Amino acid sequence: xxxxxxxxxxxxxxxxxxxxxxxxxxxxxxxxxxxLTGLLALYTHSVATMMLMQDLLIAKQKAREALESIYTAxxxxxxSFDMIRNVSDDxxxxxxxxxxxxxxxxDGSGDGLIGTADDGPIESLTLPGADGLMGSGDDEVRVLSSxxxxxxxDPLLYADNTVNPDVRKVRxxxxxxxxxGGQHTFEVESYISRFR
Numbered sequence: 001x002x003x004x005x006x007x008x009x010x011x012x013x014x015x016x017x018x019x020x021x022x023x024x025x026x027x028x029x030x031x032x033x034x035x036l037t038g039l040l041a042l043y044t045h046s047v048a049t050m051m052l053m054q055d056l057l058i059a060k061q062k063a064r065e066a067l068e069s070i071y072t073a074x075x076x077x078x079x080s081f082d083m084i085r086n087v088s089d090d091x092x093x094x095x096x097x098x099x100x101x102x103x104x105x106x107d108g109s110g111d112g113l114i115g116t117a118d119d120g121p122i123e124s125l126t127l128p129g130a131d132g133l134m135g136s137g138d139d140e141v142r143v144l145s146s147x148x149x150x151x152x153x154d155p156l157l158y159a160d161n162t163v164n165p166d167v168r169k170v171r172x173x174x175x176x177x178x179x180x181g182g183q184h185t186f187e188v189e190s191y192i193s194r195f196r
Contacts, residue, residue, distance in 0.1 A: 055184070062100060063188040064172075070170060073113055078111070084153060084192060085168070092113070097149065097173070099149075101122055102123050104119060125141070127142060146177045147174060148174070149174050154168065156169055167191055170189070171187055173185055
């Protein structure tokens with residue numbers, strides 16, 4: 001009787017030690033593949049978001065530069081207040097979206113202002129290379145050909161719809177395309193007056 005009882009325990013023990021079935025292995029493999037695919041998608045999204053943030057930072061800086069150049073030209077009397085308009089309104093700032101170009105210097109070859117007819121080549125940006133140091137030989141030069149800028153200058157109206165002759169609204173828009181095929185626009189808006 002004891003021999004038969006031990007055989008039964010041994011049979012039970014052997015049945016529990018058989019291991020995993022092929023279906024259990026395939027199911028766990030399938031779950032691991034789904035988890036790794038999700039992590040890869042998250043990593044790809046994080047890299048794309050980082051690139052978008054870099055482009056947004058560039059757009060913010062270029063919009064502010066354009067606005068500051070208009071204020072500086074007014075404050076230094078380089079421009080009269082009547083010249084601070086779009087070309088379609090007898091001013092000097094180009095209408096519509098234009099490529100992001102460098103201003104020509106004020107050494108006689110240009111007016112030094114952003115967004116006018118005498119602008120130079122498309123701007124480029126120098127970024128540190130793999131070592132993170134500027135000027136170490138591995139710097140990356142990025143041409144900003146995917147960026148466009150629009151400077152729109154509108155008259156400011158009084159409540160009775162007459163034009164205020166002393167204040168104008170200036171809106172600088174930077175439109176850029178990203179590596180994922182999307183297009184984004186950053187705008188900064190301010191007012192400029194005849195008086196400093």
